[in-house]
Amino acid sequence: MNGVVEAAGVSKWYGEVLGLNAFTASFGKGITGLVGPNGAGKSTLFKLLIGQLHSDQGKITLLGENPWNNVPLKRRLGYCPEQNQLYGWLTGQQFVETLLRLDGMPATNARNEATAALKVVGLSDAAQRPTRGYSRGMRQRAKLAQALAHDPEILILDEPLSGADPAARVHILQTISDFAKDGGHVLMSTHVLYEIERVTNNIVLIHNGKAIAAGNIHAIRALIDTHPHAVRIETSKPRQLAQALARMEHVVSFEFPAADTLLVRTRKPDAFYKELPQIVSDTRLDVRGLESPDDSLDAVFRYLVG
Amino acid sequence: MLVETAGLTKVFGEVRAVDDLTVKIPDGAIGLVGPNGAGKTTFLRLLLSLLRPTAGTAKVLGRDIEDGLAVRERIGYMPEHDCLIPDMTGVGLVSYMGRVSGLDRDTAMSRSHDVLQFVGVEEERYRKVAEYSTGMKQKVKLAQAMVHDPQLYIFDEPTTGLDPRGRSEMLDLVGTIAKSPGRNVILSSHLLPDVETICKYVVILDGGHQIAAGELSQLLSGATDRLRIDVRGDRDAFVRLLKDADFDADIGPSGLHVSRKPGLEAAVFETAKSLGAEVRYMGKEIRSLEELFLELVARTEKPGA
Amino acid sequence: MSITLPTYSRLEIPLLGRRQRVQAIIATGLRKELRRPAAIVVTALGAAFTTITSIVLLFFAPFLLPGQAHDLTFFALPASNGFVLFFVSLMAAVIGSGLIADDMQSMAFTLYLSRPITQSDYLLAKAAILAPLISMVTILPLILTALVAALLGLFSWTIALEAMGISLVVGGLLTLFYTAVTLFLSSLTRRKGIAAAGVFAVNFGLTIPAGILASQINNPSILYIAPWNNYLAVAGAAFGASGTGIDWPQALVILLGVTVLAGIVTYIRMKAVEVISG
Numbered sequence: 107m108n109g110v111v112e113a114a115g116v117s118k119w120y121g122e123v124l125g126l127n128a129f130t131a132s133f134g135k136g137i138t139g140l141v142g143p144n145g146a147g148k149s150t151l152f153k154l155l156i157g158q159l160h161s162d163q164g165k166i167t168l169l170g171e172n173p174w175n176n177v178p179l180k181r182r183l184g185y186c187p188e189q190n191q192l193y194g195w196l197t198g199q200q201f202v203e204t205l206l207r208l209d210g211m212p213a214t215n216a217r218n219e220a221t222a223a224l225k226v227v228g229l230s231d232a233a234q235r236p237t238r239g240y241s242r243g244m245r246q247r248a249k250l251a252q253a254l255a256h257d258p259e260i261l262i263l264d265e266p267l268s269g270a271d272p273a274a275r276v277h278i279l280q281t282i283s284d285f286a287k288d289g290g291h292v293l294m295s296t297h298v299l300y301e302i303e304r305v306t307n308n309i310v311l312i313h314n315g316k317a318i319a320a321g322n323i324h325a326i327r328a329l330i331d332t333h334p335h336a337v338r339i340e341t342s343k344p345r346q347l348a349q350a351l352a353r354m355e356h357v358v359s360f361e362f363p364a365a366d367t368l369l370v371r372t373r374k375p376d377a378f379y380k381e382l383p384q385i386v387s388d389t390r391l392d393v394r395g396l397e398s399p400d401d402s403l404d405a406v407f408r409y410l411v412g
Numbered sequence: 413m414l415v416e417t418a419g420l421t422k423v424f425g426e427v428r429a430v431d432d433l434t435v436k437i438p439d440g441a442i443g444l445v446g447p448n449g450a451g452k453t454t455f456l457r458l459l460l461s462l463l464r465p466t467a468g469t470a471k472v473l474g475r476d477i478e479d480g481l482a483v484r485e486r487i488g489y490m491p492e493h494d495c496l497i498p499d500m501t502g503v504g505l506v507s508y509m510g511r512v513s514g515l516d517r518d519t520a521m522s523r524s525h526d527v528l529q530f531v532g533v534e535e536e537r538y539r540k541v542a543e544y545s546t547g548m549k550q551k552v553k554l555a556q557a558m559v560h561d562p563q564l565y566i567f568d569e570p571t572t573g574l575d576p577r578g579r580s581e582m583l584d585l586v587g588t589i590a591k592s593p594g595r596n597v598i599l600s601s602h603l604l605p606d607v608e609t610i611c612k613y614v615v616i617l618d619g620g621h622q623i624a625a626g627e628l629s630q631l632l633s634g635a636t637d638r639l640r641i642d643v644r645g646d647r648d649a650f651v652r653l654l655k656d657a658d659f660d661a662d663i664g665p666s667g668l669h670v671s672r673k674p675g676l677e678a679a680v681f682e683t684a685k686s687l688g689a690e691v692r693y694m695g696k697e698i699r700s701l702e703e704l705f706l707e708l709v710a711r712t713e714k715p716g717a
Numbered sequence: 718m719s720i721t722l723p724t725y726s727r728l729e730i731p732l733l734g735r736r737q738r739v740q741a742i743i744a745t746g747l748r749k750e751l752r753r754p755a756a757i758v759v760t761a762l763g764a765a766f767t768t769i770t771s772i773v774l775l776f777f778a779p780f781l782l783p784g785q786a787h788d789l790t791f792f793a794l795p796a797s798n799g800f801v802l803f804f805v806s807l808m809a810a811v812i813g814s815g816l817i818a819d820d821m822q823s824m825a826f827t828l829y830l831s832r833p834i835t836q837s838d839y840l841l842a843k844a845a846i847l848a849p850l851i852s853m854v855t856i857l858p859l860i861l862t863a864l865v866a867a868l869l870g871l872f873s874w875t876i877a878l879e880a881m882g883i884s885l886v887v888g889g890l891l892t893l894f895y896t897a898v899t900l901f902l903s904s905l906t907r908r909k910g911i912a913a914a915g916v917f918a919v920n921f922g923l924t925i926p927a928g929i930l931a932s933q934i935n936n937p938s939i940l941y942i943a944p945w946n947n948y949l950a951v952a953g954a955a956f957g958a959s960g961t962g963i964d965w966p967q968a969l970v971i972l973l974g975v976t977v978l979a980g981i982v983t984y985i986r987m988k989a990v991e992v993i994s995g
Contacts, residue, residue: 143575144546241448243602269572271447271602272705297575300605340695379644379692383684394677396694407576460831481833485732489831495824499749511741512832514732556828560732 110134110260110291111155113317115164118150125150127315128164134260137286139302140295141403142312143411148295149188151312152264155293156185169259181209184253188264190245194238198229201237202252209256223255224248226284228277243274250278254285261285263294267301279305299403309403313411323403326410327375333400333409334358334371337378340395344368350389354381366394375401414439414564414596415459419468422454429454431620432468437598441590443607443628444600445701446617447709452600455617456566459598460489473563485514488557492568496552498542502533505541506555513560520559527555531585547578554585565589565597571606586610604701608632614701616708623708631704638697641680642667645689653683669697738834742842750812750846759811760853763804767858771795772865787872792880793956795862796887802945804854805895806920810913812850813899816843817983818909826990836987840900840980848896855895856888880956887952894944894972897979904983920945937962947972 109132118125126147140148153159154166157173157180166172171179192201202220207213224233227247232240237248246266253261261282267275282292283305296302302309303323311319311326319326327335341347347368348360356374363369372378375398386393399405415437422430430451446452457463459472461480470477473486497505503524510520528537531551536544541552550570557565570586571579587610590597601607607614608628616624624631643650647663654661657679660671670676677694684691750756774794778785785791820826829839860881867877902915924943931939940946940963947968954965 141576143577146575243448269569269602272445272604272702273447273709275602276702276706297573297579298603299576379690380688383681383689383691386681387678387685390678392677393681393694395696396691398692401692404576404580408580411577462830481735481835484831484833487831489827491824491827491831493824493827495827497820497825497828498823508741508745509828509832511745512738512829512834514734514738514833515730516733516737517741519730 111166111168111293112170113151113164113166116154116161116166117163117315118154118159118161124315125159126154126161129312129315129317130164131310131317131320133308133310133320134291134293136308137282137292137294137306139306139309139403140293140312141297141299141302141309141407142295146312147315148312149264150315152185152262152293152295155262156180156183181256182259184256184258184261186246186249186253186261186263186266188268190242190269192237192240192245192248195236197234197236198224198240198244198248198251199233201248202255205252206255211256219255219257220251223251226254227251227281241271241274242269243271246270246278247274250281254281258290260291260293263292265296266294267296267298275301299407303403309406311407311410318410319406323406324401327401327406330406330409333405334373335375335378335398336400337370337372337375337396337398338363339368339370339393340366341368341391341393342366343391346389347386347391347393350385350391351382353385354378413437413471413474414442414598415470415472417468417470420455420458420465420470421467422451422458422463423466428620430458430465433617433620433622434468435615435622435625437615437625438613439596440613441597441611442599443611443614443701444598444617445602445604445607445614445705449619450617451620452617454620456568456598456600460484460487460566485560486563487566488560488562488564489566490553490557490568490570492572494549496541496549496556499540501540502537502544502548502552502555503528506552506559509556510559515560523559523561524555527558528552530558531555532581546573547575547581550574550578550582551585554582558589563594563596565595567597567599567601569601569603570599571601571603583609604705608701616705618709623711624704628701632701637672639670639672639676640664640667640693640695640697641670641691642693643684643689644692645684646687649687650683650689653687654679657683667693732833735834735838738832739838739842739845742829742834742839743845746816746842746846747849750850756812756850759804759807760850763800763808763854764857767795767798767800767804767854768861770800771798771858771862774798775862775866775869775871788957789876789879789883790956790958791872792859792863792884793953793958795859796884796952796956797949798858801854801858801891802920802924805851805891806917808851808854809847809895809899809916813847813896814903814912814916815909816847817900817903818906818912821904821990822907822909830990837984840984840987843900844896847899848892851895852888852892855891856885859884859888883955887948887955890951890969890972890976891948894948894976897976897983898944901979901983904986931962941967941971944972944975 111134112132113129116126116129129147142148154161155168155173157176160174168179169182173179196204199220202223203216206216206219224230227250229244229247229251232244237245240248250266266278270278286292307323308321309323310317339347344362344367351357351370356372356377358371358373361369413436417433417435420430420433444452458465458470458477461477461483472483475482477483506528507520507524510523511517515523531554533548533551536548567586571582574582583606586597586599589595590610599607599610612628614628614631615622647668651661651663651668654670659673659676659679662669680691680694778791863877863880863884866872867874898919899916902912903909906912924945927939927943927946931937946963950963950965950968951972
């Protein structure tokens, strides 16, 4: 029981409609990205974690405790829902303050914590304006502020960057990073994969209510050997280089997409990268550029979910 | 010129949403980016001739925006928000919109089917739009923008709400349209990497002004004389050895950065071999659109904004 | 993944003009309305009820209204048929209330406005969807009654034809009034239920209290508030019947004025709608 989130055979159905189906995973330390197609079960998982739903089967724990009917646990978590409608007539400050007081915080503390939280997310200037005038990016930040304000141990964020302009995105990602650096855990879901790659290498891939993969993106990628890893090498002598690389038995194929480009596919990327400097050095072939368009969350997603 | 404006201004009360904007946007695939409140939406509304400018002029595809009907005949607009009529079928809605654009009934129906096929809506087209998934609704939105084959497409955040597969499909479609000869695209989006993928030219607005515009490749060229290297292994030792070999190297947030000199690439692999380290990336030190954007906006940010 | 065609087909024909685009909106709108069971029922019932009651009145007039002269003034009676008020309200509520409100709710208004039509085209089209349906209750029964009267020899053809002509004008005025007011109410909200309630408020909410109040305080000027009373005055005067307590010129001005005002205000509101979000 060492993961922040431990799920064992968790199932949740809405009548016939699938929420989660024997979902089993252990994750959550640091920042974890939750990725999956629409309808895969992300919202269901979140609702189970914050105690809004009870599973039909299986066991799920957050920070070692059962979230259902667990008020003390709710104090340790900060939740950012997906929907963007805030209480329009409240100012940013009032919004965060009110939610803190609903939490049981005394008024003066609430005010101070709210001000501090709004400062962290960069909304101090706008804190006295009613939220109905906020842009999407500002609303996301306001939601983040209320999630942070009571100093939780874990943040659960549902699409925290949706609709935010580039400056707000950077701010939000920075806030999340800083939170994690201070020892907090973050669980965030998003459809925009490169956003997750910005802040973390840990992901959980959900599809059809099941956890398909959980862990480090690169480790997962390396394991997907049905799709050999592609590496693009820029060199003036692609064919000679190909000949030299053919020695490696894990290399599957070569392609020559341009006169000075070699595209290698290998089943064992780690071994490939380990042996490459030796080969390049020994053959003295000039390699001018090297990149792997394939080693990304996008590729992982595509290969596993299709 | 796709869009030409001269001193275009739109004032709402005290707010100068678009302020004396003079731009020349060429044909092709154009990105329109800017922070919230930059005037992007007002600018688009002015182009669509849904607003009258307070001052200045603008021409879209050679036609003055005063002549709103002529301009809108040539534009296909894909809004960001939900806008479909829920109790019509997919094909019914698209062909209806085609007719409202001026197609006759049979052409509208035929185009509607073609376009729905292109965007990937199969038998669902006969069902009511209310029953569609988010991804399907976005496709229908795209289809209604395409049905009358406009010269200019305006896409406003086309990938909102789509899951990764849907995003990639939508970006492929937008990209195909953008590459089509004689067709132009203005993509307005906060997702700058998407803009980088699809667009060749970008216009950056802030505070109602244009703060930068140009070919992406030029704007982002950054320092071509530096190489970025992603090393797995002892990075400090790597840098030290390169420096010993008289190369100007240092460690940055996204890897090692080394000034180009003849023999650098070979030296990199030699060093890797001797240290038993791995080279995972070696290439241009390209700035991303996002970095450029943030830099520019920070420069023009007014205090307390 | 679905198909992406390698070639992207192009269209090389010129576009049709505004008239055809507006016609397309009208045709599609009418077809949509006439497929809805509620709309069909209300329209059919309305037309049937008003026509039948008017025709029945034709036969029983000598018994029910012994003082009624056998001339043009008779036709003021079918025009004053209370069922018209009832069914017009129902139709405006069932059919008209959603015409603009639904487009606002779904934000389909954006799609319309991004096309080569103007706000006035859009409004005109919506009006042209509602007006014919309302006229099934406001004009059609009157014309049918006059026709039946002539065919059955109860009235001469001269009188009947004159009655038909006047029915057209008077019924047309009522149609325009309700079309404008309903569209105005529909444009005020995204929930068509509210617009429907508004129509009922304008009709019954004004007519009944005005009638009661007027007799209580013995001041007929109050009757000007209710559109139905104004219509009765104008209709009565058009058919040459005796006064209903308020003067028809003022009533006519009120009806026309409200119609035009509603139209203008709706147009101005349409122009102000924001179709692209921030």
